[in-house]
Amino acid sequence: KAGVTQTPRYLIKTRGQQVTLSCSPISGHRSVSWYQQTPGQGLQFLFEYFSETQRNKGNFPGRFSGRQFSNSRSEMNVSTLELGDSALYLCASSFKQGTTGANVLTFGAGSRLTVL
Amino acid sequence: SQQGEEDPQALSIQEGENATMNCSYKTSINNLQWYRQNSGRGLVHLILIRSNEREKHSGRLRVTLDTSKKSSSLLITASRAADTASYFCATVYDTGANSKLTFGKGITLSVRP
Numbered sequence: 001k002a003g004v005t006q007t008p009r010y011l012i013k014t015r016g017q018q019v020t021l022s023c024s025p026i027s028g029h030r031s032v033s034w035y036q037q038t039p040g041q042g043l044q045f046l047f048e049y050f051s052e053t054q055r056n057k058g059n060f061p062g063r064f065s066g067r068q069f070s071n072s073r074s075e076m077n078v079s080t081l082e083l084g085d086s087a088l089y090l091c092a093s094s095f096k097q098g099t100t101g102a103n104v105l106t107f108g109a110g111s112r113l114t115v116l
Numbered sequence: 117s118q119q120g121e122e123d124p125q126a127l128s129i130q131e132g133e134n135a136t137m138n139c140s141y142k143t144s145i146n147n148l149q150w151y152r153q154n155s156g157r158g159l160v161h162l163i164l165i166r167s168n169e170r171e172k173h174s175g176r177l178r179v180t181l182d183t184s185k186k187s188s189s190l191l192i193t194a195s196r197a198a199d200t201a202s203y204f205c206a207t208v209y210d211t212g213a214n215s216k217l218t219f220g221k222g223i224t225l226s227v228r229p
Contacts, residue, residue, distance in 0.1 A: 004158070033216065033217075035219070041221075042219060042220065042221035042222060043159075043204065043219035043221075043222075045216055045217075045218065045219075048216055056216045088156070090158055090159070092158075092159075097164070100147065100164060100166055102146070102147045102149075102164055102166070102208060102215070103208065103215045103217070104149065104161050104164060105151075105159070105161060105206075105217060106161065107151075107158030107159045107160070108158050109157050109158045110156070110157070110158055112156070
């Protein structure tokens with residue numbers, strides 16, 4: 001079974017530009033979550049999509065947006081980039097464990113964004 | 117913030133020793149999970165413990181949960197150099213539609229050969 005695939009792995013942008021990151025979840029997983037990871041703030045939850053609908057949202061400005069397609073692939077977009085948006089952006093797809101009913105995340109390798 | 121807090125922030129041990137990492141959280145949870153992250157990569161799920169459980173084992177991993185103290189610990193026995201990584205606890209406060217995971221800032225474990 002293929003894992004969670006994120007593209008691109010690395011990218012460099014300048015302030016004011018916008019960026020789109022892509023995530024392909026594990027086949028059969030309908031939930032996709034996005035996290036921002038920085039040395040200072042750790043892992044911060046951005047949003048979660050389930051069946052093309054945003055189900056949960058973190059405390060990020062409106063410049064951060066996302067969407068999910070009918071095949072469960074997801075994209076996130078950051079507009080008007082700021083220096084502080086430099087981070088590792090992690091996507092995770094999830095399933096419910098049969099024994100516990102709990103959501104367990106499978107992460108992609110991440111997209112490392114550098115804003116100059 | 118509902119974010120869990122791990123301690124210590126960094127831990128350095130010799131290969132073969134045991135590593136103990138702690139996590140505290142603020143409000144009632146449904147379950148708590150531990151993840152590992154190798155440098156610059158995605159996180160990997162290690163183990164999950166539900167709020168009605170006190171201890172779970174998986175291979176060299178042992179996790180405990182004390183809901184009265186709102187804390188959990190992860191023990192890695194007989195550590196190996198390959199265990200060098202960052203470890204995160206993640207708390208889940210609800211199930212169903214609001215079952216997002218909230219992560220702590222992580223513990224950096226270094227295992228010296």
